[in-house]
Amino acid sequence: MAPSSSVGSDVFAILALLSISTTVTLLLRYYLPLRATPAYLLIPVFLALALPSSIVLLVPIDLASSSGTDTDGQRGIWLPDNVMLVAWRLAYWLTFVLTWFVLPLLGEYCDSGYREPKDRFIYSLRSNARYQLITLSVGTAGAVYFFWQNRNDNTTNKAETLKALVMAMAYAYGLILAIYLMGHGLVAIPRRLIRDASVSARLKRLQSHAPGIHEKLDEAVDNLQQVEAQILQLRQRKNTMPKDLQEWVEELYDTSSLPESRPSVSSATAPPPVVTERYLAELSRKVKRARHKRARFTGEWNYLVRQAARLQSLLDLSSSQRPKAANMRYHVQVHILPALRVILGVFLACASVGLLWSEVVHEMDSKLSLVGKSVVHHPSSSRGQIGFAGQMISAAWLLYMCAAALYSVTEVKVWGNRALVRRQTYAESACWYSLQVAKLTVPLSFNFITMIDPTISEGTTFYRFLGRLINLTPVIGNFSAYFPIVVMLPVVATIFNLYGKIKNVIGFGVLEDEHDEPGTGTWREGRILIERELQADGSQLHLASSSLLSSAEPSPRHSADLNRPSRLTNNSRASAARRAAVRMPQEDEDTSERAFFQDVGQRVRNTFDTVEAPAWLKDIGDGIKKPKWMNGGDDAGSSSGDGGNFFGKLFGGGGGSGNNGNIRL
Structure with a gap:
C-alpha cells in the first residue's frame, strides 16, 4: 500500500509547535520580567522548556509514524522516518547540551556577584569544576567498562560505543531521579485534589502552614536587613577603597532599600579591614539571594492570606442567613468545584494505579500492561495498531508522568x-528548574514506550535512536528494564507518610509534610497570624477580615500570641504589609454581591466625576429645570451645579445625607 501524503500531519505538527512556543512564552512571562531579562538567559531557558514539551509531542507522532493503521483516516498524525530521525536528533542533543553544560554554567554565571562578564564566567567555571570532575570520573569508569565489554565485537564502531556510553549514563542518571519523583507525585496529586475538595479542611491546612511561612518571612526580611546594613557600613568608609570598588559600593547602595528599612548598623557583621573584589562579589551574591528569599516568602505569605480569607468568607456565607440562591459564584466555589476536584482526583488515582501496574508487569508480559492496552486500538491491523485516538491517550499518559515528576520537584526541600516566584524568579532558580524539566523528560519518554508491546515500541525511530544504544551492554539494558519497579518505594513512602515519621525520628524533613493532620494548636496560631495580617491593612486588601474575626474560636493561647513580640519592628512590618497589598492581584477581592455592585458604582462615578462638561452644555443646562426624581430628593428648581455632578449622584456620589453609595434606580 502506497504511503499517503503527510501534508495534513505537517500542518498539525507546525501548529502544535507554535502552540507549545506560545505557552512556554506565557509561562516565562508569568515567572520572569521578559523586558528586564537578558537574552542570554531567556533563550536557553525557553529552549529547555520548549524542547521537552516537543518531545511529549514527538512520542505519539513517532508511534503512529512507525506503526500506523491501514486506513488513512485512522492513522493519525504521522511524519516520514527521515523527518522523525532529524527531529529526535535535534531535540535530544540540544536538550543534552542544555542539561549538562549550558544551564549549569549559566546558573552559576547569573548567581555570581562579580560585575564584569569575564569574572562571572570564570567564577561559573570554578563553581562547576567539582560537578564536572565527578561527571568526568564516572564517565571514565563507564568508558573503561564499555570498551572492555565490547572488546571482542569487531562489528561495533568505537565511536558508536563512546556515544552509547554518554547517552546511556545520562539516561540512567535521569531515570533514577525521574522514577523516584514520579512515584511520589502519582500519590500526592490525587490525594491533594481529594483532600482540598473540603473548604473547611483546606482552610485548616492553610492555617497550619501559616506559622512556618510567617517565620520564614521574618527571617528573610531580617537577613536582607543584615546584608544591606553591611552595604551601609561599606559606604561610610568607601573613601579608603580604590575608585572601582567605590563605584561598586555605590551601585549596591543605589539598588538597595536602605532608606526605607533603615537597618541598624550595629547589628550587622562588620566588613574586613581590607575590602577586596572577592569580598564585594560575595556580598553582592548574598544581596541577590536575600532579595530573592524575601520575594519568595512574601509571595507565599500573600497567597496564603488571600486564599485563607476567601475560604473563610465562603464558610461564613454558607453559615449565614443571607439568600444564596442568586449567588452563582458561591455555588461554584462550594458545590461544583469540590465535586469536580473529587471526580478528577478519583480519575487520576485510577490512572496512577494503572501506571504503577504497567511499570511492574510490562517486563514480565507486555500484554498485561494497562498503558499498552489503552494505546493500542487496532490489534487486527496488518501494519500497525495505533491511530489518532491512541496518540491522544499516549500523550495524556506521558503528560501525566511528567507532571507527577515535576510536581514532586516543587515539594522537595533539599x-x-x-x-x-511570580514575576520575580531568581535567574539561577529559573535555570535550575528548566534544567530539571529537560533532565526528566527524555528518561520518562523512553520509559513510557517500554510499557507498550515490543513489536510496536522497538519499531519507533526513538527506540532505534536511543534504545539500541541503551541496550548495548547487559548492565544498562537490565537496569532500564527492571529499575522502574523501584517506583513502588516512593509510592509506599508517600501513602504511609514515611517522610513524616523519618522527620520525627531524626528531625530532618526531605519532602514537605503537608498531608498530615495539623497538630494541636498549630492551626489556631496560624489563624491568629492571618487575622493580624488582615487587620493590618484590611482596607487595601479588600478581604473579609471582619468575618474571620467574628468566627475565631476562643483559645487560651489567643492573647499570648497576639502579644508575642516579633523580630520585625512595627514600622517595617506595616510597610511590608502595605507593599504586599499593592502587589496583590485584584481577582481575589471580596466577591460578594454587595461589594461587586458597590465597586461598579464607585468606578462609574469616578469616571463621570472626572468629565468636565463644555461651556455650551452648561449654558443650556442653566435654562432647563430637571424633574424632582433626577435631583435625588432636592427641590425641583435646583440646577445641576447644586450638590455636585448629576452623574455622580446617579451612581452614589455626594449629595444628600441619605446617599449610602448604592446605584440610584
Missing part, C-alpha cells in the same frame, strides 16, 4: 533557596 534544593536550598530555589523557588519560582
Whole structure:
C-alpha cells in the first residue's frame, strides 16, 4: 500500500509547535520580567522548556509514524522516518547540551556577584569544576567498562560505543531521579485534589502552614536587613577603597532599600579591614539571594492570606442567613468545584494505579500492561495498531508522568533557596528548574514506550535512536528494564507518610509534610497570624477580615500570641504589609454581591466625576429645570451645579445625607 501524503500531519505538527512556543512564552512571562531579562538567559531557558514539551509531542507522532493503521483516516498524525530521525536528533542533543553544560554554567554565571562578564564566567567555571570532575570520573569508569565489554565485537564502531556510553549514563542518571519523583507525585496529586475538595479542611491546612511561612518571612526580611546594613557600613568608609570598588559600593547602595528599612548598623557583621573584589562579589551574591528569599516568602505569605480569607468568607456565607440562591459564584466555589476536584482526583488515582501496574508487569508480559492496552486500538491491523485516538491517550499518559515528576520537584526541600516566584524568579532558580524539566523528560519518554508491546515500541525511530544504544551492554539494558519497579518505594513512602515519621525520628524533613493532620494548636496560631495580617491593612486588601474575626474560636493561647513580640519592628512590618497589598492581584477581592455592585458604582462615578462638561452644555443646562426624581430628593428648581455632578449622584456620589453609595434606580 502506497504511503499517503503527510501534508495534513505537517500542518498539525507546525501548529502544535507554535502552540507549545506560545505557552512556554506565557509561562516565562508569568515567572520572569521578559523586558528586564537578558537574552542570554531567556533563550536557553525557553529552549529547555520548549524542547521537552516537543518531545511529549514527538512520542505519539513517532508511534503512529512507525506503526500506523491501514486506513488513512485512522492513522493519525504521522511524519516520514527521515523527518522523525532529524527531529529526535535535534531535540535530544540540544536538550543534552542544555542539561549538562549550558544551564549549569549559566546558573552559576547569573548567581555570581562579580560585575564584569569575564569574572562571572570564570567564577561559573570554578563553581562547576567539582560537578564536572565527578561527571568526568564516572564517565571514565563507564568508558573503561564499555570498551572492555565490547572488546571482542569487531562489528561495533568505537565511536558508536563512546556515544552509547554518554547517552546511556545520562539516561540512567535521569531515570533514577525521574522514577523516584514520579512515584511520589502519582500519590500526592490525587490525594491533594481529594483532600482540598473540603473548604473547611483546606482552610485548616492553610492555617497550619501559616506559622512556618510567617517565620520564614521574618527571617528573610531580617537577613536582607543584615546584608544591606553591611552595604551601609561599606559606604561610610568607601573613601579608603580604590575608585572601582567605590563605584561598586555605590551601585549596591543605589539598588538597595536602605532608606526605607533603615537597618541598624550595629547589628550587622562588620566588613574586613581590607575590602577586596572577592569580598564585594560575595556580598553582592548574598544581596541577590536575600532579595530573592524575601520575594519568595512574601509571595507565599500573600497567597496564603488571600486564599485563607476567601475560604473563610465562603464558610461564613454558607453559615449565614443571607439568600444564596442568586449567588452563582458561591455555588461554584462550594458545590461544583469540590465535586469536580473529587471526580478528577478519583480519575487520576485510577490512572496512577494503572501506571504503577504497567511499570511492574510490562517486563514480565507486555500484554498485561494497562498503558499498552489503552494505546493500542487496532490489534487486527496488518501494519500497525495505533491511530489518532491512541496518540491522544499516549500523550495524556506521558503528560501525566511528567507532571507527577515535576510536581514532586516543587515539594522537595533539599534544593536550598530555589523557588519560582511570580514575576520575580531568581535567574539561577529559573535555570535550575528548566534544567530539571529537560533532565526528566527524555528518561520518562523512553520509559513510557517500554510499557507498550515490543513489536510496536522497538519499531519507533526513538527506540532505534536511543534504545539500541541503551541496550548495548547487559548492565544498562537490565537496569532500564527492571529499575522502574523501584517506583513502588516512593509510592509506599508517600501513602504511609514515611517522610513524616523519618522527620520525627531524626528531625530532618526531605519532602514537605503537608498531608498530615495539623497538630494541636498549630492551626489556631496560624489563624491568629492571618487575622493580624488582615487587620493590618484590611482596607487595601479588600478581604473579609471582619468575618474571620467574628468566627475565631476562643483559645487560651489567643492573647499570648497576639502579644508575642516579633523580630520585625512595627514600622517595617506595616510597610511590608502595605507593599504586599499593592502587589496583590485584584481577582481575589471580596466577591460578594454587595461589594461587586458597590465597586461598579464607585468606578462609574469616578469616571463621570472626572468629565468636565463644555461651556455650551452648561449654558443650556442653566435654562432647563430637571424633574424632582433626577435631583435625588432636592427641590425641583435646583440646577445641576447644586450638590455636585448629576452623574455622580446617579451612581452614589455626594449629595444628600441619605446617599449610602448604592446605584440610584
